[in-house]
Amino acid sequence: MGVDLFGAPVLPGLAYGEGIVGVAEQADLIAAIDAAGLAPFRFQGWLGKRLTASFGWSYDFDRGRFGAADPLPSWLLPLRARAAAFAGLAPDDLVQALLIRYDPGAGIGWHRDRPQFEHVVGISLGEGATLRFRRRRPGGFDRASIDLAPRSVYHLSGEARHGWEHGIAEMAVTRWSITFRSLSEAGRRVAG
Numbered sequence: 001m002g003v004d005l006f007g008a009p010v011l012p013g014l015a016y017g018e019g020i021v022g023v024a025e026q027a028d029l030i031a032a033i034d035a036a037g038l039a040p041f042r043f044q045g046w047l048g049k050r051l052t053a054s055f056g057w058s059y060d061f062d063r064g065r066f067g068a069a070d071p072l073p074s075w076l077l078p079l080r081a082r083a084a085a086f087a088g089l090a091p092d093d094l095v096q097a098l099l100i101r102y103d104p105g106a107g108i109g110w111h112r113d114r115p116q117f118e119h120v121v122g123i124s125l126g127e128g129a130t131l132r133f134r135r136r137r138p139g140g141f142d143r144a145s146i147d148l149a150p151r152s153v154y155h156l157s158g159e160a161r162h163g164w165e166h167g168i169a170e171m172a173v174t175r176w177s178i179t180f181r182s183l184s185e186a187g188r189r190v191a192g
Helices: 023-034 074-087 158-162 185-191
Strands: 014-017 039-043 046-055 057-060 065-068 094-102 108-111 117-125 129-137 140-148 152-156 165-168 175-183
Touching: 014 074, 014 140, 023 074, 023 094, 023 117, 023 175, 057 094, 074 094, 074 117, 074 152, 074 175, 094 117, 117 158, 117 185, 140 152, 175 185
Parallel strands: none
Antiparallel strands: 014 152, 039 046, 046 057, 046 094, 057 065, 094 175, 108 165, 117 152, 117 175, 129 140, 129 165
């Protein structure tokens, strides 16, 4: 779990672990991500610097729509099972996968994941990064952060998922990530 110097969680609802994948597996995952048909992230006509591919379910930020995507590729299923075990979920609960390559200069701004999703389980590959959190309060923001080591995993639920925004500053080197998500009650209603 992400903890501070005194052993307390950095944020309620944030869990963190290292070494979810081995060094050789990391190289295989990076190669598979790069071969997965990544495309620039699109947001209301704007093209982002990070490259992405969604499986299972996706959210189209140009059209403001949530919908079905291609099924999760078989090479993701063993990792999904480990990510689910880390988060205390069943593998089939994690119905969405987002692959991202952050080339130099790419990051991800402050955001909360779409309300159609509930649990967020991320795997960090290639290079470390700092996952930053902020929560608005009168007169400013409360802030927290956790360093994500290569081959690490984090889980956002509860307060960390819903009460805080998160983001990653622009990267100086290439980094990859795999994010698995479960559907929220709102997502299950839309999925029908």
